[in-house]
Amino acid sequence: MTSLPKVPTPKRLGLVIDLDTCVGCHACAVSCKEWNTAGYHAPLPDTDPYGKDVDGVWLNRVHGFETGLDSKTGGDGEKAGRTVYFPRSCLHCEDAPCVTVCPTGASYKRTEDGIVLVDEDICIGCKLCSWACPYGAREFDTDGGVMKKCTLCIDRIYNDNLEPEDRQPACVNACPARARHFGDFNDPESAVSKLTVERGGVELMPELGLKPTNRYLPPRQPAATGAVGRLDDAPTSGGFLDWIDRVLSR
């Protein structure tokens, strides 16, 4: 059924991704590829993997951006230019257009937890869902002739054969910077809900009104870290350090 769930789903499972701490190491993307090429969406094929025209299906891709280019922040006139690494995957939107356009019912949103999935046994590979997603979260498998997307690791998060601490999406487990968090956004006490409130978590392309579940935590303002200020006004408190400072400043 490609009509969206009529009532709000009791759980809204999704990710919080911290753009402040993500270091752009691609561990989440690699670990996603590794898990999913053997899991629900197996395989995630590569064409010409060792040749000149490498191509393949990835459900998570990490883009690097420069930001803070022209703005003055922190009150001291310093430019806040910095790098932001941005991992991009399905946001499990509430008003998911990829689901409603699907002619077969292969794309659907689960009524219990809001996860958006593709049933590969039904998909005819018309690609319309990938056109409908503004975030580029769906990639076509040219070998299987069907569409692939992030499953929120449905075969991990409910998997009783795994240790409880491993029942999270592979990307969350792999992140060495702890920039990725998984949980239920309907539970105000969950880590993802709290982080979203504390850090002002944002939606992607809010102007489209698709109500994506995943939230991104914006980079912290430089003033809040004090990094710029510390370099400028070293305290002159007298004593040994002050003496060294005077000697070196001569």
Add this chain to the structure above:
Amino acid sequence: MHPAYSVIFLTTATGAGYGLLALLGLLRALDRLPHDPAFGLLALGLSLALITAGLLISTAHLGRPERSWRAFGQWRSSWLSREGVLAVATYIPALLFALGWLVLQRHDGAWVQVGWLAAVMALATVYATAMIYRSLAAIPRWHHPLVAPGYLILALATGAVWLNAVLTPFTDSHELVKAICFAALAGGWLVKISYWRAIDNAQGESSAASAIGLGEVPGFDQVRPLDPPHVQDNYLLKEMGYTVARKHADKLRRLTHLLAFLAPLVLIIIQTASSGIVGLAAAALAAVCVSFGVIIERWLFFAEAQHKVMLYYGADRV
């Protein structure tokens, strides 16, 4: 968007076929067409051949064509599914219409009135095709109020010019069909000019900053791409990243003005002023011109459409 030939052929061939079917149904129900079954065979045969070829070719771009029957299931939400259902359902009145005309040779009553139903369903199918594109907010140049009127009027225009061509050997006086040609071509031209003007002036609603969530975050609302996630084209870039250079697009737009609109209008005027073989040649040439013109128009409809995912790959605003 990548201009896939199967989809371009699907929308132009079925457009012409359904436009022709709609006009045949309508004009015969109003008793404004010759009863000659030879004409009926030519005109209806052409229409159904265009429709059927378009629909069959369209399955070529599916990853799993053998499952295409599943596409009829989700008509409650999906315009692609509605298109499929309407396309198949339209065969019922169309074939009844053909049966009455060509086999039973009945020229009144229900056998003729079923033409109304064929006409309405043919146009509804074209509308559903247009709405597949019109409903995609991720592609602003498709998510535009002039898209559905454009598809409908171009379907009628190509259908009318083809009807004019197949009608010419059978009768000299079909002023009504010529009038429909003029009206539909002029209307189509107007819609296309307004559409191109609108998309050229549109400011994209989304920016690279809003795409990564920082559009409203003070200090970080200006972004530019630094490291791409991959260095070779992936599915997204191949499917959504197609761009056509401004100067090529301009050239193709001029060619569309010429072939889809100006040439058929002039040729039908020439046809009206002449007779015999010259008139027939002008009418046939008009049909060839409008078909090539609409194919170029449709190619541009894809090639000029920008997808919002390109904001992650270097686009400023979409």
